[in-house]
Amino acid sequence: xxxxxxxxxxxxxxxxxxxxxxxxxxVDAPFELSGRLSARHGENGVAASFRWVHGxxxxxxxxxxxxxxxxxxxxxxxxGVVLELQDGGAARSGDWESLTREALGVPVxxxxxxxxxxxxxxxxxxxxxxxxxxxxxxxxxxxxxEIVYGYRDEGAQPSRLVLAYPGIEVRLAVDSRIDGRxx
Numbered sequence: 001x002x003x004x005x006x007x008x009x010x011x012x013x014x015x016x017x018x019x020x021x022x023x024x025x026x027v028d029a030p031f032e033l034s035g036r037l038s039a040r041h042g043e044n045g046v047a048a049s050f051r052w053v054h055g056x057x058x059x060x061x062x063x064x065x066x067x068x069x070x071x072x073x074x075x076x077x078x079x080g081v082v083l084e085l086q087d088g089g090a091a092r093s094g095d096w097e098s099l100t101r102e103a104l105g106v107p108v109x110x111x112x113x114x115x116x117x118x119x120x121x122x123x124x125x126x127x128x129x130x131x132x133x134x135x136x137x138x139x140x141x142x143x144x145x146e147i148v149y150g151y152r153d154e155g156a157q158p159s160r161l162v163l164a165y166p167g168i169e170v171r172l173a174v175d176s177r178i179d180g181r182x183x
Contacts, residue, residue: 028056033117035175036066039108041168054114059096061110074099108170109143116140116147117174119158 031054038047048071051062058077064070073084074096081099083091093099096110112122119137121127127142136156140147150160157177163170 028114029118029179030055031118031180032178033174033176036173037171039168039170059110059114072103074103107168109145112143112145113163116142116145116163117158117161117172119149119156 032052033054034049034051036047036049039045047066048063049066049068050064053060058075060073060075062070063072063074070086072086074081075084076082076096076099080092080094081096083093083099083103091099091102093102097107100110101107111124115122119140121129121140121142125143127140129137129141130139132138134154136151137147137149137158139149144165146164148162148164149158150162151157152159157174157179159174161170161172161174163172
């Protein structure tokens with residue numbers, strides 16, 4: 001009877017939650033990701049495939065239709081960002097959120113997303129993390145966003161993310177990941 005009670009209590013254990021204020025910044029390691037995304041803001045939505053090359057100072061994001069036709073290239077860093085459309089059009093902005101709001105209809109927090117796709121909070125603000133039984137982030141709350149993670153098998157890096165902000169939902173499916181120096 002005692003063993004049964006212990007087993008039931010173990011199953012009912014809530015996920016571990018870590019709450020932290022902004023901490024000492026860990027190293028912002030470069031990576032390259034490719035996969036699929038969908039974003040919805042109110043009634044507006046977009047679906048695309050993506051390739052993202054991230055470095056500590058710059059990012060480049062290539063977007064294509066689900067069938068592979070190039071749509072846009074977004075690139076930049078702290079000194080500003082640029083959107084180049086396939087039809088030759090271009091837009092510039094001082095930050096990623098403003099540019100993605102203009103271009104995609106959804107303000108994508110690229111600065112935070114560079115950490116979130118690795119299953120980690122960005123070091124610039126407070127956060128709360130729920131962890132699964134393997135110690136991986138299962139839910140992260142930061143800057144008003146809630147990120148829910150999915151993993152392939154016992155993988156250490158997330159392969160699926162659902163990012164929610166009032167009125168906004170962004171879904172990412174990571175098909176391939178290369179950590180370290182982007183090519």
